[in-house]
Amino acid sequence: MQAERVYLDHNATAPLRPAARAAIEQALAFPGNASSVHQEGRRARAIVETAREQVAALFGVDAKAVTFTSGATEAIATSLSPNLEIDGAQVRFDVLLVSGVEHPAVLAGGRFAADKIEKIPVDGEGVVDPATLDRLLAQHHAAGRRPFVSVMAANNETGVLQPIAKIAEQVHAVGGILHSDAVQAAGRLPFDLAASGADLISVSSHKLGGPQGAGALIARNEDLRVPPLMRGGGQERGRRAGTENVAAIAGFGAAAEEARKVLGSEAVRLAGLRDAAEKGVQAISREAVILSAAVARLPNTLCFAVPGIAAETAVIAFDLEGVALSAGAACSSGKVGPSTALAAMQAAPEIAKGAMRVSLGWSSREEDISRFLDVWKRVYLNLSQRRRERAA
Numbered sequence: 555m556q557a558e559r560v561y562l563d564h565n566a567t568a569p570l571r572p573a574a575r576a577a578i579e580q581a582l583a584f585p586g587n588a589s590s591v592h593q594e595g596r597r598a599r600a601i602v603e604t605a606r607e608q609v610a611a612l613f614g615v616d617a618k619a620v621t622f623t624s625g626a627t628e629a630i631a632t633s634l635s636p637n638l639e640i641d642g643a644q645v646r647f648d649v650l651l652v653s654g655v656e657h658p659a660v661l662a663g664g665r666f667a668a669d670k671i672e673k674i675p676v677d678g679e680g681v682v683d684p685a686t687l688d689r690l691l692a693q694h695h696a697a698g699r700r701p702f703v704s705v706m707a708a709n710n711e712t713g714v715l716q717p718i719a720k721i722a723e724q725v726h727a728v729g730g731i732l733h734s735d736a737v738q739a740a741g742r743l744p745f746d747l748a749a750s751g752a753d754l755i756s757v758s759s760h761k762l763g764g765p766q767g768a769g770a771l772i773a774r775n776e777d778l779r780v781p782p783l784m785r786g787g788g789q790e791r792g793r794r795a796g797t798e799n800v801a802a803i804a805g806f807g808a809a810a811e812e813a814r815k816v817l818g819s820e821a822v823r824l825a826g827l828r829d830a831a832e833k834g835v836q837a838i839s840r841e842a843v844i845l846s847a848a849v850a851r852l853p854n855t856l857c858f859a860v861p862g863i864a865a866e867t868a869v870i871a872f873d874l875e876g877v878a879l880s881a882g883a884a885c886s887s888g889k890v891g892p893s894t895a896l897a898a899m900q901a902a903p904e905i906a907k908g909a910m911r912v913s914l915g916w917s918s919r920e921e922d923i924s925r926f927l928d929v930w931k932r933v934y935l936n937l938s939q940r941r942r943e944r945a946a
Contacts, residue, residue, distance in 0.1 A: 564915030571763035577808035605807025614746040629756035629771035634664020639779040647702035654898030701730035707739035713855025722751025741813030764809035768802035825853035834927040859908035
């Protein structure tokens, strides 16, 4: 009898939480457009607004500050706009500064022209250097340019946490605004939007155990308005046109509520599993390099590499043995290619080519780590033998 598969790729997408599944099924049981005024429409509207409150509670904001989207990519593309309305006044931003380790959706720059986008360097651990950011902000401020800055809360490949509160202080000191891709941090660590200092964040449902196809753009308050990317009807209070995906939004809300209830204890549990996996990898393969081990990381993420072992080959070997993990990020149509994050960190080529990511979540258990390490031992020995044979 074939052993049950082990899923260690929560940073790509998390398994659907039971509460989210139940909420989706309940929403699908009834017809109704959330914009309709009849009973069925009002029921759909109630589902959407309940979910809005659930998502808002995860980030400590008023529900009116939450705008539902089709996912974080749309939320990011919407948020990165050179024109915003802040407290009733139109404000224009002249340049977009993004860290070098951002998700491709942020690196694309949203609605900023390509020649208005500038990268913020990171250090060898993948952390934005405050002194470097200060210099960049000062240069633009001296030239009369107002900066829009986007720095992710947590990296999807290495799990590195950025000093968002410090960055927010720096950005606000020169009249700028800060957006943060909070996709990986959401539901894994406490993230109070006001405490973070960020003005806008983008989040995704399927990273925290909700369904794919739902996300949100969340503002510090409802007086910060971003011009809609999707235009048409007046849904989402005029901030995002298009009939709401009621079932997906319901699942998103239920997942957010469940994640919030166990946030502290789950972070501790996952950190324990991650640390066990890390120690096991190093015990099996002493030359293994743990990426960004010297800085704060997400409790659920382990990124490692063994020089001379290609991640693509190793990931396929893991898959054949019933273990799902990733080579870097799963955001390039299933392709295994060079990591822009590791390139920004100036990782050695043999490390960048071999980087593998283990990412845990609500469904992860101790036996998953044991199985992962059992398979890694076989994979490592096999690929190491091939490496020696090629060298000979």
